Amino acid sequence: MQDTLLIGSRKGLLVYRKGTDGWQLLSQHFLGTAVSAVLATGGRWYAALQDGHFGPKLHASDDGGANWTELEMPAFAAGMEGAPTLELIWTLVAGQDGTLWAGGIPAGLFRSSDAGRSWSLVESLWQRPERAKWFGGGYDHPGIHSILVDPRDPAWLVVGISCGGVLRSRDAGRSWENASTGLWAAYMPPESKEDPDIQDTHRLAQCQAVPQAIWCQHHNGQFVTQDDLGKWVEIWPAEPLSNFGFAVAAHPLDPLTAWFVPAAADDRRIPLEGDFYVLRTRDGGRHYDKLNLGLPAAPAFHLVYRHGLAVDDQGLRLAMASTTGSLWLSEDAGENWLRLSAELPPIACVSFA
Amino acid sequence: MPKLAFTPHLRRHAPPAASIVAADTPRAALELIFREYPQLRGYVLDEQGSLRKHVALFIDGELRRDALDSPVADDAEIYVMQALSGG
Numbered sequence: 001m002q003d004t005l006l007i008g009s010r011k012g013l014l015v016y017r018k019g020t021d022g023w024q025l026l027s028q029h030f031l032g033t034a035v036s037a038v039l040a041t042g043g044r045w046y047a048a049l050q051d052g053h054f055g056p057k058l059h060a061s062d063d064g065g066a067n068w069t070e071l072e073m074p075a076f077a078a079g080m081e082g083a084p085t086l087e088l089i090w091t092l093v094a095g096q097d098g099t100l101w102a103g104g105i106p107a108g109l110f111r112s113s114d115a116g117r118s119w120s121l122v123e124s125l126w127q128r129p130e131r132a133k134w135f136g137g138g139y140d141h142p143g144i145h146s147i148l149v150d151p152r153d154p155a156w157l158v159v160g161i162s163c164g165g166v167l168r169s170r171d172a173g174r175s176w177e178n179a180s181t182g183l184w185a186a187y188m189p190p191e192s193k194e195d196p197d198i199q200d201t202h203r204l205a206q207c208q209a210v211p212q213a214i215w216c217q218h219h220n221g222q223f224v225t226q227d228d229l230g231k232w233v234e235i236w237p238a239e240p241l242s243n244f245g246f247a248v249a250a251h252p253l254d255p256l257t258a259w260f261v262p263a264a265a266d267d268r269r270i271p272l273e274g275d276f277y278v279l280r281t282r283d284g285g286r287h288y289d290k291l292n293l294g295l296p297a298a299p300a301f302h303l304v305y306r307h308g309l310a311v312d313d314q315g316l317r318l319a320m321a322s323t324t325g326s327l328w329l330s331e332d333a334g335e336n337w338l339r340l341s342a343e344l345p346p347i348a349c350v351s352f353a
Numbered sequence: 354m355p356k357l358a359f360t361p362h363l364r365r366h367a368p369p370a371a372s373i374v375a376a377d378t379p380r381a382a383l384e385l386i387f388r389e390y391p392q393l394r395g396y397v398l399d400e401q402g403s404l405r406k407h408v409a410l411f412i413d414g415e416l417r418r419d420a421l422d423s424p425v426a427d428d429a430e431i432y433v434m435q436a437l438s439g440g
Binding site: 051052053054055057070073075076077078079080083084085086 | 362363392395396397399400401402403405407408435436439
């Protein structure tokens with residue numbers, strides 16, 4: 001079991017661990033500084049910081065947080081056209097070959113082959129001409145929030161860009177193709193709503209055992225592809241269930257199961273009528289379970305951000321945290337939830353370690 | 354020679370006390386310090402070499418974010434501070 005939980009909050013990194021007394025706050029790191037992404041891989045923890053004054057930073061610990069080392073930051077090269085500067089690391093992912101991938105705002109994809117000692121920008125993605133059409137969703141610049149490394153081959157990559165759709169590489173990032181067919185955008189004029197280059201994917205999640213299955217929480221709906229990105233199919237939760245939201249988690253073993261945490265709409269980023277629940281499908285999106293046992297009663301104003309929902313490697317244990325500082329755990333695939341705290345800072349990301 | 358000092362917020366990465374530096378611009382003064390404190394660079398400047406958006410540069414008590422490359426007097430006092438924006 002994955003008994004450690006890394007929480008990236010507005011005010012630092014919080015580490016929870018399950019002991020004989022249940023889940024407890026074990027340690028706190030970087031207090032006062034926002035943590036934008038966390039990753040646990042191969043016994044090492046990474047924490048991406050977003051210092052409001054002194055820029056984004058990246059730290060790693062090889063001893064469970066006892067000691068941290070500041071690493072080289074992914075960065076755009078000096079003198080690049082447009083003089084881009086990295087505002088934050090939005091997502092950090094490790095491939096099974098040890099390659100580290102970082103997605104940023106602006107939407108640079110960076111690769112490290114030496115565990116974060118050095119980074120290089122994936123130029124082939126940055127130089128794609130359609131990047132001129134990408135735009136920020138909630139931020140001034142477009143960003144890469146999701147990087148999927150295919151369990152079949154670490155050279156197979158999928159990135160989700162807000163707002164730039166889904167792009168896929170089969171050669172470790174040397175070349176890319178858009179894979180947004182089936183997504184549509186309610187926020188565009190009618191003639192542009194199927195434009196693959198402006199789709200506001202909020203989060204992507206891939207089934208590890210059956211990686212042909214990928215889920216997407218999009219700005220205006222939930223989608224799934226079961227055929228290796230051949231086509232995205234929209235799945236419509238029955239009213240009054242909502243289709244706006246940020247987070248999605250894919251069951252690691254079952255390609256038909258995923259969890260979402262909906263909100264009302266883009267202009268009301270709160271639960272619909274204050275009704276806070278987790279949406280789960282176990283049949284590929286045909287039917288939904290509304291899961292709320294242990295979650296607060298209406299009116300509740302919790303919003304779960306795109307990296308604020310995580311599932312363990314068995315598909316049973318879930319962690320969820322809100323931008324209003326509550327943290328919940330479920331040990332039974334979301335049927336029952338236990339709130340570990342309601343007193344935390346706004347939380348950006350959670351990850352099992 | 355100009356004097357260069359950093360906000361205590363940067364104490365983990367910057368010289369513990371003000372430095373006297375043989376430099377004729379704030380950038381040249383910073384570059385001299387970065388030789389000894391390489392990690393400090395990314396805290397003060399972004400990757401394009403610009404002053405980070407929420408870092409304040411004072412020259413003789415005056416806020417001069419525009420003066421990174423401007424000549425300074427031989428007795429100038431340069432302070433790199435944390436802006437109150439960006440917090």
